[in-house]
Amino acid sequence: MTDLRHMDFSRIRDEDLTAEQRKEIERRFQAFAGALAKVKNPAPAATAPKKTVAKWAPRVYGAR
Numbered sequence: 304m305t306d307l308r309h310m311d312f313s314r315i316r317d318e319d320l321t322a323e324q325r326k327e328i329e330r331r332f333q334a335f336a337g338a339l340a341k342v343k344n345p346a347p348a349a350t351a352p353k354k355t356v357a358k359w360a361p362r363v364y365g366a367r
Contacts, residue, residue, distance in 0.1 A: 307323060307324060307327040310327070312326075312328060328358055
């Protein structure tokens with residue numbers, strides 16, 4: 304039996320997968336889903352800093 308843990312199944316059509324290869328894909332998915340479930344505090348979404356806008360008043364020439 305070959306080591307299926309290191310094989311790349313991305314180029315094999317679903318219809319051409321063997322039962323062992325299907326089991327390995329399912330095992331990989333379960334491991335991935337389990338790892339995602341263990342993440343308790345995902346990174347907060349990045350927020351853009353608030354822009355501060357200074358009020359602009361036109362300069363009146365000739366007035367003092």
